[in-house]
Amino acid sequence: MNNTSLDLKAVPELLAAAGRQLKRYAVPLFLLLVAGVYGFLAYRVVTLARAQPTDAAVTAQVKASAAPHINAAAAQQLQDLQDNSVTVRTLFDEARNNPFQE
Numbered sequence: 001m002n003n004t005s006l007d008l009k010a011v012p013e014l015l016a017a018a019g020r021q022l023k024r025y026a027v028p029l030f031l032l033l034v035a036g037v038y039g040f041l042a043y044r045v046v047t048l049a050r051a052q053p054t055d056a057a058v059t060a061q062v063k064a065s066a067a068p069h070i071n072a073a074a075a076q077q078l079q080d081l082q083d084n085s086v087t088v089r090t091l092f093d094e095a096r097n098n099p100f101q102e
Contacts, residue, residue: 022029082092
């Protein structure tokens with residue numbers, strides 16, 4: 001029989017012997033594995049943070065969003081109210097200068 005062939009019955013014994021030899025390196029190997037995973041995650045975060053959208057993706061998003069439409073009659077009514085009332089004009093001016101103030 002050929003000496004280079006592997007006996008299937010000897011495989012568990014070989015694995016057990018390899019496990020005993022690797023057991024003393026378990027902590028450094030685990031730390032190396034954890035450092036590798038963290039390094040990979042950091043690399044992916046940086047890569048994805050720097051990614052720029054393609055022109056096709058930007059165009060698709062712009063086409064998908066609807067432009068706001070203001071009714072001309074409602075705009076004219078607001079303009080007439082603003083012209084006729086001092087208080088409304090003040091409110092419009094305040095809202096125009098600071099739109100996030102309540």
